Amino acid sequence: MRLNNGKKGNEYMVTLIPDEMTVKQKLLSLGIYEGAKITIKQFLPGKGPLIIIAGTGEVAISHEVAHLIEVE
Amino acid sequence: MENMKKVLLTGNPNVGKSTLFSQLTGISTITSNYPGTTVTYTKGKMTAIKRSQGCTGVCDGNCGLEGLKHDHRRHRRGQAQCDAKGELLHFEVIDVPGTYRLDPVAQSERIASLMVETGDIIVNVLDCTNLERNLFLTLQLLQYDKPLIIALNMWDEAKHKGIHIDIKALSDYLGVPVIATNGLSGEGTYALVNEIANAKQPLPRTFHKNFWKEIGYIINSVQNLSHRHHTLSERIQDISIHPFFGPVTAVISLFLVFRTVLFLGELLVGLMEKLFVSVYSPLIYKLSDVLSEYQFLHAVLIGDISGAGISYETAMGALTTGVFMTMGVVLPYIFVFYLILGLLEDIGYLPRIAIIFDKLMHRVGIHGYSIIPMFLALGCNVPGVMAIRNLESRRERFITAVILCTTIPCIAQSAVMLHAAGAHGTIYIFVILAALISVWLILGGILGYFVKGEKTALIMEIPPYRKPSAKVQVKRMGMRITGFLKEAVPFVIIGIVVVNIAIYTGIMDKVATFTSPVISRILGLPKEAISSFLIGIVRKDAAVVLLESLQLTPWQMVTAITSLILYFPCLATFIILFKELKLKDTLKAVLIMSATTLIVGFIMNILPETQVTPYIFVFASIIFAIIVSGFLQKLKKVELVK
Incomplete structure (x- = not known):
C-alpha cells in the first residue's frame, strides 16, 4: 500500500522507498527508512501534507512524496 | 590569539544549538556568510581551563581548590582566569548551520560538511527528546575521526516527556564523552566546557553499515520510554496542524x-x-x-x-x-x-x-x-x-x-x-x-x-x-x-x-x-x-x-x-x-x-x-x-x- 492511502492514527512499516527518489536521503535522515515504523498523525485537506510520527519526532511530508512510499 | 582551536557546534535544526552557543560564548559574536553562498553562520570566542594538577575545570563550589587562588564563581563559568593549576586555553566556537546529515553533494548539506572538515573539536548537540533521529548525524560525524563531544540537550524536557537515557551506556557505546545539557538554564555548560578543554580522539569503534540498524541497537540499549499523559503544549501542537x-x-x-x-x-x-x-x-x-x-x-x-x-x-x-x-x-x-x-x-x-x-x-x-x-x-x-x-x-x-x-x-x-x-x-x-x-x-x-x-x-x-x-x-x-x-x-x-x-x-x-x-x-x-x-x-x-x-x-x-x-x-x-x-x-x-x-x-x-x-x-x-x-x-x- 502507498503511504498516502493509509489511515489516520495507524502504524505502518515502511517497506520500500524507491532508490530513484531524489529525496530518499532526506527522508532517511529524518527517520523514514525501509523498516522504520511510522504512524500517520494527520492529513491536511485538499491533498495537503501528511504529518507522520517517526521515532519520537514529527515530520510533515507532501502528498506526492507519500504517494511514492510503500508501507504495510 | 594565535593557534586558537576551532570548536564546531553541529546538530540537527531545532535542537537548541544557538542557545547553547550563547551559553558557551560571550556577547562578542560575529555573523558571516560562508564564502560564495548566502548561508550564514555565527562564531564567537570561549576560554576554558585545561586540567593539569588540582583544578578539574569543573567546579560546583566545593572543589577544594581555594588554596590555589581558585575563584569558584568565575571558574564555574569556565571562562575566567583560574589561577589554580591548569592551563588557560582559548577557543573559537562556530555555530554550524543545523543539518540532518552531512552530504558533500547535496547543496544545503554541503556547507555543513565543508565546515566540519576544518574543525579541531566537534560538539554534536542532540535533542534528547528525539534521540533516534539525531543519532544519524552523530554516526556520520564519528566517521571524521576528530575529537567529538556529545551534548544531550533538552535534558529536562526529555525527563518531562518520560524519556530516560543512560548517559554512561551511550558514552561507552559511541566511545566519546556525553554531557547532559540544558541550553536555557545553562545546566551542564561547565561540564561541556571542561570536556572541550580536555578533548581527546574518540575510541575506535566499528558501526554497522546500515546506520538505522545501528541506531536501533543503540536506542534499545540506552533509551527507556515510560508512559505519560498528553501535555498541554502537545495539545496546542495538535491544534496547530489540525485540518480545520x-x-x-x-x-x-x-x-x-x-x-x-x-x-x-x-x-x-x-x-x-x-x-x-x-x-x-x-x-x-x-x-x-x-x-x-x-x-x-x-x-x-x-x-x-x-x-x-x-x-x-x-x-x-x-x-x-x-x-x-x-x-x-x-x-x-x-x-x-x-x-x-x-x-x-x-x-x-x-x-x-x-x-x-x-x-x-x-x-x-x-x-x-x-x-x-x-x-x-x-x-x-x-x-x-x-x-x-x-x-x-x-x-x-x-x-x-x-x-x-x-x-x-x-x-x-x-x-x-x-x-x-x-x-x-x-x-x-x-x-x-x-x-x-x-x-x-x-x-x-x-x-x-x-x-x-x-x-x-x-x-x-x-x-x-x-x-x-x-x-x-x-x-x-x-x-x-x-x-x-x-x-x-x-x-x-x-x-x-x-x-x-x-x-x-x-x-x-x-x-x-x-x-x-x-x-x-x-x-x-x-x-x-x-x-x-x-x-x-x-x-x-x-x-x-x-x-x-x-x-x-x-x-x-x-x-x-x-x-x-x-x-x-x-x-x-x-x-x-x-x-x-x-x-x-x-x-x-x-x-x-x-x-x-x-x-x-x-x-x-x-x-x-x-x-x-x-x-x-x-x-x-x-x-x-x-x-x-x-x-x-x-x-x-x-x-x-x-
Whole structure:
C-alpha cells in the first residue's frame, strides 16, 4: 500500500522507498527508512501534507512524496 | 590569539544549538556568510581551563581548590582566569548551520560538511527528546575521526516527556564523552566546557553499515520510554496542524501579529518623528545655512526644506528623507518585525505555518515557507526581502522575491492606497486587491513553470513547541539590526544621492519625456503622472499623494495606483533585493516587474469605464487567475524520481 492511502492514527512499516527518489536521503535522515515504523498523525485537506510520527519526532511530508512510499 | 582551536557546534535544526552557543560564548559574536553562498553562520570566542594538577575545570563550589587562588564563581563559568593549576586555553566556537546529515553533494548539506572538515573539536548537540533521529548525524560525524563531544540537550524536557537515557551506556557505546545539557538554564555548560578543554580522539569503534540498524541497537540499549499523559503544549501542537483549526489558528495568529506590528511600529515611528524634529532638525537647518551657497550639494543632501518645519517625507534630500526613511520609518518596523519573528521562530510556530500554507504556495510553484517573507512584506518590504535568505533554493528565492516586490504593498502604500482609492468608493479598493491577487497567482504560476531548478516537495521536521530564550533573542536582534544598519542604510542613502543627482542634472526630465508616451498610451494616464511614478522610486506613498492632485477619473486612479504598486519596489527594497539576488537576477526581476505593470495597466486601461466595470473586474480577474494558476501548476510536476 502507498503511504498516502493509509489511515489516520495507524502504524505502518515502511517497506520500500524507491532508490530513484531524489529525496530518499532526506527522508532517511529524518527517520523514514525501509523498516522504520511510522504512524500517520494527520492529513491536511485538499491533498495537503501528511504529518507522520517517526521515532519520537514529527515530520510533515507532501502528498506526492507519500504517494511514492510503500508501507504495510 | 594565535593557534586558537576551532570548536564546531553541529546538530540537527531545532535542537537548541544557538542557545547553547550563547551559553558557551560571550556577547562578542560575529555573523558571516560562508564564502560564495548566502548561508550564514555565527562564531564567537570561549576560554576554558585545561586540567593539569588540582583544578578539574569543573567546579560546583566545593572543589577544594581555594588554596590555589581558585575563584569558584568565575571558574564555574569556565571562562575566567583560574589561577589554580591548569592551563588557560582559548577557543573559537562556530555555530554550524543545523543539518540532518552531512552530504558533500547535496547543496544545503554541503556547507555543513565543508565546515566540519576544518574543525579541531566537534560538539554534536542532540535533542534528547528525539534521540533516534539525531543519532544519524552523530554516526556520520564519528566517521571524521576528530575529537567529538556529545551534548544531550533538552535534558529536562526529555525527563518531562518520560524519556530516560543512560548517559554512561551511550558514552561507552559511541566511545566519546556525553554531557547532559540544558541550553536555557545553562545546566551542564561547565561540564561541556571542561570536556572541550580536555578533548581527546574518540575510541575506535566499528558501526554497522546500515546506520538505522545501528541506531536501533543503540536506542534499545540506552533509551527507556515510560508512559505519560498528553501535555498541554502537545495539545496546542495538535491544534496547530489540525485540518480545520490549523488554518484558522494560522490566519488568526498572522492577523494578530500583523496588528501588533502595525501598532508597535506606528508607535515607534511616532517617537522617532519627535526625536527627529527635536534633535535632528536643528542640525539640518545649520547644515542648510552652511550649504546655502552650494546649490547642487544642498539639493542633493538636504532637498526642499522651505516651509514651516522640515517635512521629512517630501524633502527628498539624502540627509533628510534618506536618513528619515531608513532610520525613522523602516528601522522601527524592522525592529518590531524581528522581535515577533524571533519569538515565533524560537517557539517553533513557523514550520507549522509553512505546512498549513504549503498547498496554497504550491500554486505558485514554491514551498509553504515562502509565506513568511510575503507576510512580513505586508508591513515593510525590506524585512520581507531580507527573509528570503532563509529559503532553500535559488529558484524559491527568486520567485518569492519577484512576486513579493511586485504584488505586496507595504503598510505605507496600503494606507495611502486605501485612502486614495476608497475616496471614490469601497469597490475601488477591491479592484486593486483583486488585481494584486490575480497578478500574484498568475505571475507566480508563470514563474513556477518557467524558472529553472527543481520544484521541491515538502519534507520538514515539526519541532515541538519550546520556550524561547531571552538571551538568544537579544543577541539575534542585535545581529539583525547591525546587519540592517551596515548592509542597507548606507546604500539607500547613496541611492537617493544618485536619484537626486539625476533630477538636478536634468537626466530625470529626459527620462520623463522619453517614457511619458508609455504612461499616456499604454496606461491611459495624463503625461503629468510620470512625475508621480518617478517620485515613487523613492517613496510610493508620496507618489500616490501626487496622483491625487491630478484629477483623475476613479478608474484612472485605480489603474495608476495598481501600476504604482506593481512597477518597482521602493528604493530601500530595491537595494536589499539587489544584495540578495545579485545583478543578473535583479535585472531579470526588474524586467518582469516592468512587463507585468505594462500588461496589467494596459488591460485596465482598455476596459470601458462604466458603473459595473469595477464589479465585473473583481470577479472576472480572480476567477481567471485561479483557473490559469491551477492550469500552470499542473503543467510542472514535482520531480521526485530521477
